[in-house]
Amino acid sequence: MDVSALLKELFSGVVYMGTAEGLKTLVMFVISGILIYLAIKKDYEPALLLPIGFGAILANLPPVIDAVTGNPAASVLGSEGFLTVLFNSGIKTELFPVLIFIAVGAMIDFSPLLKDPSMIFFGAAAQFGIFATFLLAMVLIPVVIPNIAAMAAGPEKDSIILRLASAIGIIGAADGPTTLYVANHFKLTEYMAPISVAAYSYMSLVPVIQPPVIRALTTKKERCIRMTYTEQRAPRAALILFPIVVTVLAGIIVPMSAPLVGSLMFGNLLRVCGVLERLSKTAQNELANLVTILLGITIGSTMVAQNFLRWDTLLIMGLGLIAFVFDTAGGVLFAKFLNLFRKNKINPMIGAAGISAFPMSARVVQKMAKAEDPYNFVLMQAISANVAGQLGSIVAGGLVITLVGMMIGW
Amino acid sequence: MFCAWLIAAQEAVTATVTAGASTGLTALPLASKGLLTTLFGLVGVFLVLLLFFFAIKLLQNFGSKRETTKE
Numbered sequence: 001m002d003v004s005a006l007l008k009e010l011f012s013g014v015v016y017m018g019t020a021e022g023l024k025t026l027v028m029f030v031i032s033g034i035l036i037y038l039a040i041k042k043d044y045e046p047a048l049l050l051p052i053g054f055g056a057i058l059a060n061l062p063p064v065i066d067a068v069t070g071n072p073a074a075s076v077l078g079s080e081g082f083l084t085v086l087f088n089s090g091i092k093t094e095l096f097p098v099l100i101f102i103a104v105g106a107m108i109d110f111s112p113l114l115k116d117p118s119m120i121f122f123g124a125a126a127q128f129g130i131f132a133t134f135l136l137a138m139v140l141i142p143v144v145i146p147n148i149a150a151m152a153a154g155p156e157k158d159s160i161i162l163r164l165a166s167a168i169g170i171i172g173a174a175d176g177p178t179t180l181y182v183a184n185h186f187k188l189t190e191y192m193a194p195i196s197v198a199a200y201s202y203m204s205l206v207p208v209i210q211p212p213v214i215r216a217l218t219t220k221k222e223r224c225i226r227m228t229y230t231e232q233r234a235p236r237a238a239l240i241l242f243p244i245v246v247t248v249l250a251g252i253i254v255p256m257s258a259p260l261v262g263s264l265m266f267g268n269l270l271r272v273c274g275v276l277e278r279l280s281k282t283a284q285n286e287l288a289n290l291v292t293i294l295l296g297i298t299i300g301s302t303m304v305a306q307n308f309l310r311w312d313t314l315l316i317m318g319l320g321l322i323a324f325v326f327d328t329a330g331g332v333l334f335a336k337f338l339n340l341f342r343k344n345k346i347n348p349m350i351g352a353a354g355i356s357a358f359p360m361s362a363r364v365v366q367k368m369a370k371a372e373d374p375y376n377f378v379l380m381q382a383i384s385a386n387v388a389g390q391l392g393s394i395v396a397g398g399l400v401i402t403l404v405g406m407m408i409g410w
Numbered sequence: 411m412f413c414a415w416l417i418a419a420q421e422a423v424t425a426t427v428t429a430g431a432s433t434g435l436t437a438l439p440l441a442s443k444g445l446l447t448t449l450f451g452l453v454g455v456f457l458v459l460l461l462f463f464f465a466i467k468l469l470q471n472f473g474s475k476r477e478t479t480k481e
Contacts, residue, residue, distance in 0.1 A: 117466035124459040131448040138444045158440045165444070238469035245465050253458055391462065392455055399454045400447070407443040409436040 016062035024305035025060045031303070032056040035201070045204025047289075048176075048296050052200060055300020059083060076301070083301035086294055091192070094184055096295045097177035098263045103288035104177075104390070105267025106280050108358065110242055112384040114234035119350070119381060121334070123388025126354025127173060127396040128330025133323035134169035134400075141165060144315045159408040164188060166400045168316055171199045172323025173393035174206065175356035178260060180299075182397050185256075186404070193302035194313040198320035200299060206360040209321070211368060213328045214352050222336070223372045225347040229380045239272040250395065256405075257398025264394065328352045331385070346381075353382040356393035362386040 008015055016022050035053030039046035058076045076083045090096040113119060141161050142149055148164075151157040163186035170179045179199035183192055202209065214223075243265035250261040270280040331351030339345045349368055353361045362382035369376040404410075435443070 114466055114470065117463050117470070120459050120463050120466070121456070124456045127455050128452065131452050134451075135444055135448055138440065155436060158443065161440065162443060162447070166447070235470065235472075237472060238466075241469050241472070242466065245469065246462060249461055249465060250458070253461070254454070388459065392459060395458045396451065396455050399451045399458075403447045403450055403454075406435050407438070407447060 013062035021305070022062070024309055025062065027309060028056060028060040028303065028305045031308075032060070032300070038204075045200070047292050048200050049204055051293055051296025052197065052300040052303075055083065055297035056303035057300075058297070059301040059304050077304070083298060086298045087301060090294060090298055091180060091184060094181055094259065096291055096298070097181045098259055099287060099291045100177045100295060101260050101263040102267040102270075103283050103291060104358070105243070105264040105269075106271045106283035107288070108264075108268055108271075108387055108390065109383075110268065110272075110387055111234040111239060112380045113387050114238050114242060115230065115232065116381065116384050119384035120388040120391070122331050122351050122354035122385035123390070123392030124354075125334030125351060126327050126331035126385075126389050127392050128334075129172035129323045129326030129328070130169040130393075130396050130400070132169075132326045132330075133172055133319055134165045136322065137165035137168045137319050138162070140315060140319065145312050155408070159410075162404050162408055164191060166404045167191070167195050168319045169323055170393075170397055170400060171195065171202065171316075171320035172327040173356050173389075173396060174199075174203050174324065174327070174361070175390070175393040175397070176200045176203055178356070178393050178397040181260060182401060185401050190307065191312060191316065193299075193304070193308050194316040195320075196299045196302060197308075198317045200296075202320055202324050203357050203360075206355075206357045207364050207367075209324055210328050210352055210361065210364050213325050214332055214349050214365075214368060217329060217332045217336075218348050220372060222348050223368065224376060225345050226373070226376050227347055227350075227378055227381050228344075229377070236272075236274075240269070243268040243272070246391070250398070254395055254398035254402065256401040257394050260394045260397065261391075264390070324355075327355050331355065331389075347376075347378050350378060350381050350385050353385040354389040354392065355386075356389045358386045358390050359383060361389070 017025065032053040035049045035056065038044045039049035039053065061076065063078075078084060138161055141164055142157070145164075148157065148160055151160070167179065167183040167186060167188055170182045173179070176196070176199045180192075180196055183195045188195065247258075247262050247265040251258040267283050270276050270283055331354035332348050333351070334354075335346045335348035335351035339348065347369060349365045353365045355361050362379060362385070365382040366377070366379040369378045435446075438446070
């Protein structure tokens with residue numbers, strides 16, 4: 001072996017950075033840097049964006065070449081890489097979304113919804129964006145994504161269009177775990193990176209995306225509407241029975257949503273039962289933190305340059321944003337529609353909290369209400385709509401899986 | 411014996427209906443598939459949450475009755 005070959009092998013990473021692939025790697029490093037910057041400097045959902053950004057750096061490091069055989073050796077990716085192991089065991093098996101939902105369930109207080117159940121309909125109305133974007137994606141996917149455009153018309157093409165459109169639509173629910181669940185169920189591994197990045201980054205951008213949409217659809221007078229809230233507490237028996245009843249009902253009517261509804265409600269039962277304080281705290285803290293770290297870095301690992309720097313990514317990110325806007329608009333317009341018939345008017349901003357981003361969306365609504373009228377307190381109604389949105393997005397995810405599955409014969 | 415026959419008959423009917431329905435749906439044009447998914451999806455979400463609404467209403471009564479009895 002001559003010295004130059006030895007040096008080439010020794011510094012294979014440096015050589016790699018000089019190639020076209022290396023240039024793509026640099027672009028991915030910049031994107032990862034932006035995510036980390038947003039997490040640290042702008043405080044946009046740092047618990048997610050920082051691990052995603054760092055995972056993306058790890059995933060785009062130059063491949064390690066075995067000096068003896070010349071073949072790619074084990075690195076962070078590859079069949080034995082630790083990120084591949086995490087992906088296969090946590091995302092492919094749908095374990096991480098389910099564990100995250102146990103943690104989220106333990107954090108959610110359903111008592112505002114139990115006191116004012118009429119807010120549950122905002123959780124349904126705010127899913128409008130999922131289906132509107134689903135239709136829009138069905139039109140754009142065959143035009144924009146080259147390998148799908150090149151496919152001959154037939155059941156296979158219909159199948160990929162419907163599966164991809166449904167996963168893109170679900171981004172609008174602002175529910176990362178459900179988006180991952182749907183994308184994974186439909187075996188969209190190739191598109192997992194942009195779908196999951198869109199879902200999680202838009203979730204963290206709720207304070208940026210929602211206010212302009214809400215302002216555009218409401219008048220100042222509407223934003224100042226005050227709503228009454230009774231301090232009466234929800235009966236304890238109702239709080240305990242709620243997670244059990246919802247699990248049974250959802251499991252019977254939309255069985256595909258059972259893993260997510262079941263885990264969410266299990267977490268909630270730990271919280272409200274009153275005899276498992278230690279487990280409830282563990283679910284809220286240790287479990288949530290641990291799974292968030294692993295989920296974030298694993299999602300970041302899907303952002304490999306060749307899967308991410310494509311036109312599909314722009315389409316998915318763009319449609320994801322549209323879905324988010326449509327969902328917010330759906331909730332606000334539904335509230336305005338209800339106000340046509342109600343004597344006690346609803347502040348239409350509450351409708352925007354019907355998305356699943358809990359509790360960010362409710363906080364955004366309260367902040368906006370306070371900005372218009374410092375004495376307006378709509379947080380509890382917004383929280384009710386927000387937790388209803390959590391339920392609504394899971395049910396929507398389950399229904400999409402069932403319906404699209406029927407349409408494509410899965 | 412009768413139960414076994416009943417279960418077998420029910421399974422046969424379910425299999426036939428499911429196969430028939432899925433064949434019909436998969437043969438639809440793409441646009442119809444999309445519209446049907448959207449329609450049933452949106453209506454479905456509202457119906458399921460409507461069911462949750464009634465469940466909460468029932469639970470409210472159940473819970474408050476129990477607490478009144480306790481007092």
